[in-house]
Amino acid sequence: MSSATEVVAARGRAAAHAAPSLAGADDATVNAVLLAMATGLGERERELVEANSADVEAATSGGMPASMVDRLRMGTDRLSAAADQLRGLAAVPFPAVTRELGDLPGGLRLAERRRPVGVIGANYEARPVVTADIASQLVKSRNAGVLRTGAAALRSSRALLGHVICPALERCGLDPSAIQLIDVAHHDAALALVEQPGLIPLVILRGSGPTTRDLARRAAQHGVRTLAHADGGGVLYIDGAADAPAALELIEAGLDRLGVCNRLNLLLVAEAVWPSLQGRVLALFQRLGVAGSLPPHEHPVGFEWALDEDNEATVTVLPVRGPVEAARVANTETSGLAATIVTSDPDAARRFLDAYEGTTALWNASTRLVDGFKMLGVPETGINVDRLPGPRGPVTFRDLYLRQFVVTPR
Amino acid sequence: MSSATEVVAARGRAAAHAAPSLAGADDATVNAVLLAMATGLGERERELVEANSADVEAATSGGMPASMVDRLRMGTDRLSAAADQLRGLAAVPFPAVTRELGDLPGGLRLAERRRPVGVIGANYEARPVVTADIASQLVKSRNAGVLRTGAAALRSSRALLGHVICPALERCGLDPSAIQLIDVAHHDAALALVEQPGLIPLVILRGSGPTTRDLARRAAQHGVRTLAHADGGGVLYIDGAADAPAALELIEAGLDRLGVCNRLNLLLVAEAVWPSLQGRVLALFQRLGVAGSLPPHEHPVGFEWALDEDNEATVTVLPVRGPVEAARVANTETSGLAATIVTSDPDAARRFLDAYEGTTALWNASTRLVDGFKMLGVPETGINVDRLPGPRGPVTFRDLYLRQFVVTPR
Numbered sequence: 001m002s003s004a005t006e007v008v009a010a011r012g013r014a015a016a017h018a019a020p021s022l023a024g025a026d027d028a029t030v031n032a033v034l035l036a037m038a039t040g041l042g043e044r045e046r047e048l049v050e051a052n053s054a055d056v057e058a059a060t061s062g063g064m065p066a067s068m069v070d071r072l073r074m075g076t077d078r079l080s081a082a083a084d085q086l087r088g089l090a091a092v093p094f095p096a097v098t099r100e101l102g103d104l105p106g107g108l109r110l111a112e113r114r115r116p117v118g119v120i121g122a123n124y125e126a127r128p129v130v131t132a133d134i135a136s137q138l139v140k141s142r143n144a145g146v147l148r149t150g151a152a153a154l155r156s157s158r159a160l161l162g163h164v165i166c167p168a169l170e171r172c173g174l175d176p177s178a179i180q181l182i183d184v185a186h187h188d189a190a191l192a193l194v195e196q197p198g199l200i201p202l203v204i205l206r207g208s209g210p211t212t213r214d215l216a217r218r219a220a221q222h223g224v225r226t227l228a229h230a231d232g233g234g235v236l237y238i239d240g241a242a243d244a245p246a247a248l249e250l251i252e253a254g255l256d257r258l259g260v261c262n263r264l265n266l267l268l269v270a271e272a273v274w275p276s277l278q279g280r281v282l283a284l285f286q287r288l289g290v291a292g293s294l295p296p297h298e299h300p301v302g303f304e305w306a307l308d309e310d311n312e313a314t315v316t317v318l319p320v321r322g323p324v325e326a327a328r329v330a331n332t333e334t335s336g337l338a339a340t341i342v343t344s345d346p347d348a349a350r351r352f353l354d355a356y357e358g359t360t361a362l363w364n365a366s367t368r369l370v371d372g373f374k375m376l377g378v379p380e381t382g383i384n385v386d387r388l389p390g391p392r393g394p395v396t397f398r399d400l401y402l403r404q405f406v407v408t409p410r
Numbered sequence: 411m412s413s414a415t416e417v418v419a420a421r422g423r424a425a426a427h428a429a430p431s432l433a434g435a436d437d438a439t440v441n442a443v444l445l446a447m448a449t450g451l452g453e454r455e456r457e458l459v460e461a462n463s464a465d466v467e468a469a470t471s472g473g474m475p476a477s478m479v480d481r482l483r484m485g486t487d488r489l490s491a492a493a494d495q496l497r498g499l500a501a502v503p504f505p506a507v508t509r510e511l512g513d514l515p516g517g518l519r520l521a522e523r524r525r526p527v528g529v530i531g532a533n534y535e536a537r538p539v540v541t542a543d544i545a546s547q548l549v550k551s552r553n554a555g556v557l558r559t560g561a562a563a564l565r566s567s568r569a570l571l572g573h574v575i576c577p578a579l580e581r582c583g584l585d586p587s588a589i590q591l592i593d594v595a596h597h598d599a600a601l602a603l604v605e606q607p608g609l610i611p612l613v614i615l616r617g618s619g620p621t622t623r624d625l626a627r628r629a630a631q632h633g634v635r636t637l638a639h640a641d642g643g644g645v646l647y648i649d650g651a652a653d654a655p656a657a658l659e660l661i662e663a664g665l666d667r668l669g670v671c672n673r674l675n676l677l678l679v680a681e682a683v684w685p686s687l688q689g690r691v692l693a694l695f696q697r698l699g700v701a702g703s704l705p706p707h708e709h710p711v712g713f714e715w716a717l718d719e720d721n722e723a724t725v726t727v728l729p730v731r732g733p734v735e736a737a738r739v740a741n742t743e744t745s746g747l748a749a750t751i752v753t754s755d756p757d758a759a760r761r762f763l764d765a766y767e768g769t770t771a772l773w774n775a776s777t778r779l780v781d782g783f784k785m786l787g788v789p790e791t792g793i794n795v796d797r798l799p800g801p802r803g804p805v806t807f808r809d810l811y812l813r814q815f816v817v818t819p820r
Contacts, residue, residue: 024764101786108775110785115767117799201797221631225798340817353816354434357525362817365518369817375520376511387611388635389527390800392813403802406763407750407772407779 004188005195011146011180012199015119018175019144023116027094029172033139034090036168037132038083044163045079051159052128059126059152074128074156082129085379086136092378094140095398098406109410114401116142121193121203121224122381123215126150130206131157135165135179137381141397144178146200148193151185158183194219194226201225204382204395208232208261209307227384227395231335232261233304234367237326237352239343240270244277246364247342248284251315253366255288258305258312261383262338262370265304267292267317268326274319285315292317302333323348327355334358336385338367359385359393372396414598415605421556421590422609425529428585429554433526439582441500443549446578447542448496451489454573458489461569462538469536469562484538484566492539495789496546502788504550505808508816519820524811526552531603531613531634532791533625536560540616541567545575545589547791551807554588556610558603561595568593604629604636611635614792614805618642618671619717637794637805641745642671643714644777647736647762649753650680654687656774657752658694661725663776665698668715668722671793672748672780675714677702677727678736684729695725702727712743733758737765744768745795748777769795769803782806 025033041048052074059069098113120143122134131149138145149157158181166176182189194203194215203219205212205228213230220226234254238247254264269277285292293299293316305314320326323341330339340362341352349363360370372380372394380394391399435443451458462484469479508523530553532544541559548555559567568591576586592599604613604625613629615622615638623640630636644664648657664674679687695702703709703726715724730736733751740749750772751762759773770780782790782804790804801809 104775104779104785106775108779117797118767202799217633220633223627223630225796349818353818357528357812358814360815360817364819365514365516365817369514369518370815375514375815375817386635387527387812388800389612389809389811390798390813393815399799401799402767402797403800404768405770405780405785405803407770407775407785408759408763409774 002188002192004184004186004192007184008146008182008189008192009196009199011182012119012196014177015144015146015180016199018177019116019118021175022139022144022178023118023142025142025174029174030139030142031090032172033168033174034086034136036171037136037164038086038090040164040168041079041083041086041132045076047163048074048079048156048159049076052156055128055153055155064152068126071125071127072152072156078129082132085133089136089140089379092140103410104407107410108407111406111408113404113406115404117202117400117402119144119146119200120400121146121148121200122206123148123190123193123203124150124206126152128153128156128160131160131181132165133379134204134381137379137397138179138400139169141400143400144180146180146182146193148182148189154183154185157181190215191218194224195222197223202227204228206382208304227382227391229261229335229337229383229385231304231385232306232337232383233265233302233334234262234337234370235266235268235330235334235339236264236367237268237320237323237330237339237341238270238273238277239323239341239345239348239352240272241345241348242273242342243344244280247277248280250340250342250364250366251281251284252288254368255290255315256368261306262367263306264315264367265306266302266330266334267315268320268329269317271319271321281317289313290315295319300333301329302335304335323352324355327352331355331357336387337383338362338370340365340367357387359383370394412598412602414594414596414602417594418556418592418599418602419606419609421592422529422606424587425554425556425590426609428587429526429528431585432549432554432588433528433552435552435584437504439584440549440552442582443578443584444496444500444546446581447546447574448493448500450574450578451493451496451542455486455489457573458484458566458569459486462566465538465563465565474562478536481535481537482562482566488539492542495543499546499550499789502550513820514817517820518817521816521818523814523816525814527612527810527812529554529556529610530810531556531558531610532616533558533600533603533613534560534616536562538563538566538570541570541591542575543789544614544791547789547807548589548810549579551810553810556590556592556603558592558599564593564595567591600625601628604634605632607633612637614638616792618714637792637801639671639745639747639793639795641714641795642716642747642793643675643712643744644672644747644780645676645678645740645744645749646674646777647678647730647733647740647749647751648680648683648687649733649751649755649758649762650682651755651758652683652752653754654690657687658690660750660752660774660776661691661694662698664778665700665725666778671716672777673716674725674777675716676712676740676744677725678730678739679727681729681731691727699723700725705729710743711739712745714745733762734765737762741765741767746797747793747795748772748780750775750777767797769793780804
């Protein structure tokens, strides 16, 4: 057994031991933990910022690119935003635990109810506020957790656990060990996190790209389920019956950020209108500093530009016959994250929405909406693009449960 | 590529090609297919019984044990029962496709809706009526399917496809290729069924034991999700506050069949009452022809007797301190299929039901209830004992769907 495996196993056992304390907490206590975390972020700001400064200094002197150092920063503004988010989550109502399904013969009654999973793992980038974000969602869902952050954020995350998260659990009478941090900097720890189905049966993988793809594959081989989207990329289809200004607006809305999974990546345009639209679309791209990759393409049609640092500011363009072919291209050539149709023809919209199989189908709306906060009003734990029964699309704390049937006397 | 792999891939492609025809069918058409299948079972009885006789003769002359030959038989009675089941399924209402989630900014509206998975695989024992059963549930859920039955039932199953299932689809205007049968007798076909995530992302594995366990593991390694329960075994806990006659009745109810996964397998008894109950429990076992395996056990406490042909008529008995320890033993030593508490103390019941994590928790009711028909009023596609979000416990046609978010203008 590698030392990373031993560390993760020890964290998993500690979390499993503490899990019943959290699973049995009442709603008021769970929300009190979140509010105590919010308060703690303010009260312990000095220690948190200090730990973060050490992370930032080490990263800078180690030659980390400026954009990544920025993500690593955890200053007053971000701490204050994180505290607001925690208070917001505390205010979100809990889904009903029990749903009555009716009577059974013999004087019995059947219900379906939600139980916490137990221990959930999470692997995420070197952005320390995510530690508070994920911990809060696990607490809200009453699941214990084993967290693993990118090595560069380890000091900041350790400070969040030690000064804020664990004390908040303890102050509310819960076992502070329910949230565990893997304080091993090596990437082996990420591998070890997805190899222990008995202790950590479910792991949330944040972020896209080859690391997530590899971890998801490795998890499957070990019988560990993941919620992940190695690949993303929004699709926008401009129908023959689209209002041109609306289409251009949605293109622009889909490109307000380039490094995110739900940005506009593939632009499909009805062949009939492409000649008349081409000039305006390319002019818009130029204004936005984006290159259009027109056919013939020297890359797969669904290639995700957000994962290509050198060519992030690119959008693939492909003329298609109509809404059903657009949906087919989105189904077969992309990750299945999200696709939108721009049209003023309700019938074309219906055909597109019915044919598209991805996690979110949109009509006259940007794929940038595909986000827990914007779409569901709660932070997302992660995004899952599996084409399988279960949590799919933006996953929130409400999805992190086991179904259980309960039979009792009436 | 092995020839089994090629055959399964060809069946998977054919099913995938036909899937949209079924996915787009309206409720009336789907139910009409089920009714046409029911009619077909009667109209083509001669051909079906003839094909089945050939299977039975081959099995008998090949030395198949009588109990397995009995499962293989498909006579008038079983065909008629299967037809009744199809008519029953046709009468079951469909779950709502769309659930409105509310308004979004910008004049938009959000809904969550159910989509078919596409193609679902199923591997099951040599019991030919199961072919009609699973095909009907896939049709009801609007999923195409690739079915693989035990080799001994291949002629019967081929006749069901050719004379009943495919003609019923065709008569109702749907693509008859939506339900495919793997007509390769070799076990390699089962392996090939769980190795093609692109074509068959989800496979239902019926039946328990090492074959299911191996297929589930192999599926996971290939990124194919399964709904399965390699291990079962009902747990009955007799609490200190149990009514003794009620406890004995539930023991007997749990042993009306011995070869099934939800039978009584592990009997836990509160230490305080075991001395006074022991005589009556063992007398009951004797009357039922069942052996009690008392401590010290020479096998794991959760060992499933239904999978041990030579010792099927055995129940493991273990005294425990109380309801929470009983739940802990059921959680850690058994598959997590189902456990029941017998008690007249509501507080003990609550503590047991809260602590037990399996798919179904019962109070004063037999684990034999854990069955799609008996518990949910619809046939079960299979049973799943994963401790993960998603379909869990008895899985029915209502569970075989993908979640999709849909954003449209208001």
